[in-house]
Amino acid sequence: MKVALRAALAGLAIVSMPAIPAFAEPALRPDLADPVGGREDVTFADLVRLVVPGTACNETIDVREIGSEAVENLEPESMAALLLTAVWVRSDGNDRIALLLDFGRGRHVVGLAxxxxxxxxxxxxx
Incomplete structure (x- = not known):
């Protein structure tokens, strides 16, 4: 009896939870100079600077583990530009963009993203 009552209460709690839908569009591979969402005043480089302040987006940056000193010799395998993947997301009625910043692989690091x-x-x- 107790097990059935607990199961019924758990099921009622799950069903009564408000469900907020989230929708996403196909992934994009934008360039740093591309405008965000058709806006001419904001580029993907501006978004990258919000995450990694003070970078020109095309340079090698110093990386460190959390709670430690700077890691030496993190030379990337290639000097290619930062790779971006963007997905437009509509969540809770707001337009958002999820941005994956791939900084490439280093000599002693599998990858930094x-x-x-x-x-x-x-x-x-x-």
Whole structure:
């Protein structure tokens, strides 16, 4: 009896939870100079600078593990530009963009990537 009551209460709790749908579009491979969402005042380079301030987006940056000193000799395998993957997401009625920043692989690092979610309805923010 107790097990059936617990199962019924758990089922009722799950069913009564408000469900907020989230929708996503196909992934894009934008360039840093491409405008975000057709806006001429914001580029993907501007979004990258919100995540990695002070970078020109086409340079090698110093990386360190959290809680340690800077890691030496993190030379990337190639000097190719930062690879971006963007997915437009509509969540809770707001347009957002998920941006994967792939900094490539280093000599002692398997890979360095950052996933960031931006609200781009007004001034872009993380």
């Amino acid at each position: 950052i996933l960031a979610l931006f609200d781009v309805t007004g001034e872009p923010r993380l």
